Amino acid sequence: QVQFVESGGGLVQPGGSLRLSCIVSTSIFSIYTINWYRQAPGKQRELVAGITSGQKTKYGDSVKGRFTISRDNAKNTVYLQMNSLKPEDTAVYYCMTDPTFGSWGQGTQVTISS
Numbered sequence: 273q274v275q276f277v278e279s280g281g282g283l284v285q286p287g288g289s290l291r292l293s294c295i296v297s298t299s300i301f302s303i304y305t306i307n308w309y310r311q312a313p314g315k316q317r318e319l320v321a322g323i324t325s326g327q328k329t330k331y332g333d334s335v336k337g338r339f340t341i342s343r344d345n346a347k348n349t350v351y352l353q354m355n356s357l358k359p360e361d362t363a364v365y366y367c368m369t370d371p372t373f374g375s376w377g378q379g380t381q382v383t384i385s386s
Contacts, residue, residue, distance in 0.1 A: 274298045274374030276367050281380030284357055292352040292380055294367035301348040305370045308341060308352045310363035310382075318363075321352060322370060334360075357384045 280292040296306065307322040321341040322330045329341050340353040350367055364379040 276377035278380040312363040
């Protein structure tokens with residue numbers, strides 16, 4: 273199955289920035305739509321952003337204008353540039369194909385706190 277390895281999370285102050293990376297283990301990475309999701313403690317998983325094989329993007333309303341998703345097919349990697357971070361962005365961030373083809377990774381923790 274397709275597997276995912278997320279990285280780049282950490283602790284940052286409000287207003288700061290982080291760039292997350294997701295390496296996808298498949299030889300046909302370029303054909304997949306890839307989404308970023310996040311899940312905060314006690315809350316349901318939320319769609320953050322997505323990018324198609326044709327570089328079309330979508331964003332959740334809560335992150336529009338602050339986050340940017342991109343992909344590098346040569347590296348089997350999807351990125352999430354997160355700017356102007358807020359405490360409510362605190363969550364574990366995951367990447368996944370759309371539709372879901374693989375197994376969920378461990379995610380990467382993003383914590384926004386003063």
